[in-house]
Amino acid sequence: MSVFSPLISIHDASVHFASESEGVRKALNGFSLDIRPGEWIAVTGSNGSGKSTLAGILLGSCPLSQGRVIPSGRVVVRGVMQHPDAQVLGDTIEEEFHFVLGAIGLPADEFERRQHEALRRVRLPLPASTPIGELSGGQKQLLNIALALAVRPDVLVLDEPTAMLDPDARGQVLEAVREAHRDGAAVVWITHRLEEAAASERVIALNEGALAFDGSPRLFLYGAERPESLERQPSAGPAAPCERLALEPPFVVRTAAALLRRGVPLRELPLHADDLAKAVVPPCR
Template sequence: MENKMKASSIDLQGVSYAAAAAGGTKTLLQETDMHIPKGQWLAIVGANGSGKSTLAKLMAKLYPATTGTVVYSNQPGASYRPFVQIIFQNPDVQMMGETVYEDVRFGLDNYGFPSGEIHGLAMNALDKVGLTALADASPAVLSGGQKQLLQAAGCLAVQPEVLIFDEAASMLDPMSRQRLLQAARSLHVEGTTIVWITQLLDELEASERIVALESGAIVFDGSRETFFYPRSGEVGSACERLGFSPPYAVQLALELMKRGRRLHPLPFSIEELGKAVSAWE
């Protein structure tokens, strides 16, 4: 791939993972090679049991690879910043503080951020996810979606080089999902490497690269364009051939293209589709 020439954030070299199962072991991720360039927005998609969460935990070094190695680039900047943070699907596993504010600053204190910076970093992270007004509330009174946003705020606050969202928007209502996506976009613009893991393909609008997993193996690795739209001579897109349903905007665009309408650039959202259609006039 063209990104091979760019400096990496994470390199997976022949990585596989097997876990104990009835009668022996079960391979959850097959030998995988993956180069994730600095600052890339990588989306990982797949059905339940495809290996997405296993891959996320291997990237974060929460699981030891059965074979192969996971290599991090040298971390620039302040030594107290963690290299990678992961936002899990279940937010209850990371609740630490007695208040929302204390929960966010827990990581900042734990990693040794300068005391004079901690309050501002914590409040800025809460503002990004829309929880500033609940700073003094107990995490116990938050809704499931608010707990997910709180978990995200704690990870945003410590400014990792790589931020992994492991189906982090799955419990969120549409407005909260957009808030979380916007927070991820702002960090991406600042240079953070984003790994966004999901089953919801309408969350892939910001992705620069998509990797699809099936039975613990990579079955697609390419751009949004080549995932959602068929190349010349192909029957159906990679998305459709792999059994996924494209986002509504892409479905409409594909139907228009079948009827001979040209769309440029190729749209991935309703807003982009509207702009492409308005260009006909």
């Protein structure tokens, strides 16, 4: 398979639900998407835009009303959902791994190796005999990610995986997923936090079940790829795509935009806090 060929293609997908108040609700309507090997895609949008429906389609838990999902051969897809408890089946960490890895028939030594490696990667140094009931919400989410990584998926789907976590746990989740991405997994990270979308290579934005944006994080958050483009626009110029969808840009993006409006030159449009100071051009002496 070529690295340019999609792992999964979604063609003209629609998901319609019957609703007493609205009649037929269109959670997704005519949506298409190609997911290629090694991509990191952030999917965002307001509540009810269709993000979780897309996760369900990719994980096979949400049937289509119309359209097709076409995998390229045998594609392994694993998911991590917003609520950690919803994915817990066993009483201990080891039982959870048996549920997940037992389905693929690994020999005992390979089972032990993958379990140990997955827990190391998410920085969860607990004995395999640890009861699930003793884990915090953040630890359960890290365990869910470890279980997904142990399968070595081609596509890792994460539906708001940090929504209920504190900042430290969010950082651990993000780093664990980055390591899986470095190993070649395609990542579909569904989030309402635009600072998390900024960590991606490609942003997909949904609005009322339809594709509203598909492009780079900078274009989504700033409406431009380079600071010169914004410097040439009047202060009341066109809003960035995220703002047109009523989504507030991250603090770093708002700060950079404010600096540009005040005439402060920037080397580039920063996406992360670490990049903001580097982007500011020092005044000439």
